[in-house]
Amino acid sequence: MTEEIVKSALSKVMYPGFTKDIVTFGFVKDIAINGNDVSFTVEITSSAPEVAAQIVDEAEKELKNAGAGKVTVNIKAPQMPKESSSQGKNIAPQIKNFLMVSSGKGGVGKSTTAVNIAIALAQQGKKVGLLDADIYGPNIPRMLGISDQKPEVTGNKVLPMKAYGIEVMSMGSLMEEGQSLIWRGAMIMKAIEQFLRDILWSELDVLVIDMPPGTGDAQLSLAQSVPVTAGLTVTTPQSVSLDDSRRSLDMFKKLNIPIAGIVENMSGFIAPDTGVEYDIFGKGTSQPMADEFDTKIIAEIPIEPAIRTGGDEGKPIIFADPSSETAKRYMKAAESIWSTIEEINANGGVDNQSVQPTTPPGVSACSTGSSSSQQQQSSGGGCGCS
Numbered sequence: 237m238t239e240e241i242v243k244s245a246l247s248k249v250m251y252p253g254f255t256k257d258i259v260t261f262g263f264v265k266d267i268a269i270n271g272n273d274v275s276f277t278v279e280i281t282s283s284a285p286e287v288a289a290q291i292v293d294e295a296e297k298e299l300k301n302a303g304a305g306k307v308t309v310n311i312k313a314p315q316m317p318k319e320s321s322s323q324g325k326n327i328a329p330q331i332k333n334f335l336m337v338s339s340g341k342g343g344v345g346k347s348t349t350a351v352n353i354a355i356a357l358a359q360q361g362k363k364v365g366l367l368d369a370d371i372y373g374p375n376i377p378r379m380l381g382i383s384d385q386k387p388e389v390t391g392n393k394v395l396p397m398k399a400y401g402i403e404v405m406s407m408g409s410l411m412e413e414g415q416s417l418i419w420r421g422a423m424i425m426k427a428i429e430q431f432l433r434d435i436l437w438s439e440l441d442v443l444v445i446d447m448p449p450g451t452g453d454a455q456l457s458l459a460q461s462v463p464v465t466a467g468l469t470v471t472t473p474q475s476v477s478l479d480d481s482r483r484s485l486d487m488f489k490k491l492n493i494p495i496a497g498i499v500e501n502m503s504g505f506i507a508p509d510t511g512v513e514y515d516i517f518g519k520g521t522s523q524p525m526a527d528e529f530d531t532k533i534i535a536e537i538p539i540e541p542a543i544r545t546g547g548d549e550g551k552p553i554i555f556a557d558p559s560s561e562t563a564k565r566y567m568k569a570a571e572s573i574w575s576t577i578e579e580i581n582a583n584g585g586v587d588n589q590s591v592q593p594t595t596p597p598g599v600s601a602c603s604t605g606s607s608s609s610q611q612q613q614s615s616g617g618g619c620g621c622s
């Protein structure tokens with residue numbers, strides 16, 4: 237027996253439900269050969285026992301055909317989260333924690349924050365995924381320099397892409413460049429569910445989710461699909477932005493999502509030539525809002541040309557210039573978020589039972605209402621039918 241023979245035999249074992257084999261998927265690890273006896277590990281992404289059983293059966297058969305003696309297959313399947321004690325509906329149980337990144341309005345730097353925080357968490361040793369659920373403006377692929385990559389689609393499942401040590405998936409990577417979709421509420425809900433269920437995320441410590449701006453179907457859908465461990469609001473210091481951010485924080489409260497804090501972005505500008513600080517949009521103005529919602533400002537990120545160029549060129553500042561003041565502030569924010577997540581889990585985690593839809597299974601909220609309530613819903617009631 238040689239490693240080559242073992243790999244060639246195992247490359248005949250398809251991952252159940254897929255047209256691709258377990259070697260090509262990269263699931264086969266730690267091959268050990270002793271004479272004709274073979275042992276190895278298969279890291280699978282499903283916790284379903286029948287998937288493991290089928291792989292073991294077929295692997296044994298193929299290896300015996302190739303002349304192996306004793307075959308030992310160690311299956312490493314995702315466990316139900318240990319560190320998270322969260323309850324309720326969870327359609328992605330291999331992910332221990334979910335961080336929802338929101339903003340009241342667009343253009344405040346929500347995606348920039350999500351990218352830098354996700355990479356910071358990975359640099360701090362966490363296994364991190366980043367889901368770009370900003371279906372209206374999915375710009376995470378550009379920010380990570382992977383806009384020309386296409387994820388691998390097998391059957392109806394998709395493998396996440398990888399960049400800067402994190403797993404990534406974005407609607408932008410599944411659509412043609414420049415294409416847009418007109419999203420109806422029900423489609424948004426389905427897309428969010430598929431992002432969680434049909435992407436082969438690994439066992440992650442945390443999935444950072446960049447939401448569309450505002451408070452709508454996507455936010456509700458996410459909160460109903462998985463127990464969101466914590467929410468992060470990104471704002472800029474102007475009053476008009478703060479008013480919208482209040483709505484974002486209020487949404488977390490209504491959805492029973494603990495608040496991990498506020499990132500005040502574009503907070504002051506330090507002139508690179510003189511070091512003089514200018515308050516372009518203001519600075520520190522979010523503190524009263526933080527007090528109101530019993531949370532804290534976890535970072536004040538200045539306006540910095542390197543943040544914009546880093547985003548445009550696919551080189552996030554946290555990676556491109558880790559010794560910069562801004563990168564250090566993102567690092568501190570990530571530490572603060574992680575300690576909040578640990579505290580939430582130590583206190584029993586979160587439960588999304590209270591935000592589940594109340595209509596019976598199979599009956600749409602819209603089809604149960606009178607014509608007047610249907611009218612109300614079609615003007616944005618959040619049922620998904622509008």
Ligand SMILES: Nc1ncnc2c1ncn2[C@@H]1O[C@H](COP(=O)(O)OP(=O)(O)OP(=O)(O)O)[C@@H](O)[C@H]1O
Binds near residue numbers: 370543
């Ligand atoms: N602190 C900053 N300094 C300089 N430029 C910044 C800063 N934060 C964000 N930007 C730039 O502002 C633009 C908008 O940022 P970003 O896409 O992160 O916002 P967003 O809130 O996610 O927007 P949308 O809601 O449209 O997706 C980007 O070009 C980004 O590089």
